Amino acid sequence: MKKILSVIAFAFIIALGGQKMQAQSLSQDVSRPEAKVKMQLAELNKSLDFTAEQERTLFRAFVQKEVNYSRYVNNAKISQVDAKANKAKYDEAFNQAMAKTLTDAQFAKWKAMGNK
Incomplete structure (x- = not known):
């Protein structure tokens, strides 16, 4: 009897853990701005270091x-x-942030990549 109860308790814990894992994967949606930005930065980081x-x-x-x-x-x-x-307003603010953050060489290379 004790063994049966421990098996049921174990199955219950595994079921709860599975639901928690599913909830975490939903929060990492690719359509979120943060996910898009991570991919963009990873690509830029390859070239601009x-x-x-x-x-x-x-x-x-x-x-x-x-x-x-x-x-x-x-x-x-x-x-x-x-x-x-x-x-136009947000592009200008973004370009200013890029110019302020990047070195002159990085900024020139970023502009040459077609970013304005």
Whole structure:
């Protein structure tokens, strides 16, 4: 009897652990801005070789850009004129953050890669 109860308890614990694992995987959705930014930074890091401090700062700048774009540029409720003005404003702020964070050589290489 004791063995049966321990097997049932073990199965119950495994079932609960499986649900917790499933919940954690849902929170790592690829459509989240942070996930997109991690992939973008990984690609840029191959060419520009960021320091740890640069990577942290750029991560915040990229996430801010993604959030602003989703709210104020790619939003269907925003008029095209407003979206265009917002895009220019957020692109300029992003470029300033990149210029401030990257070294002159890294910034020139980033611009040469087609980023404006």
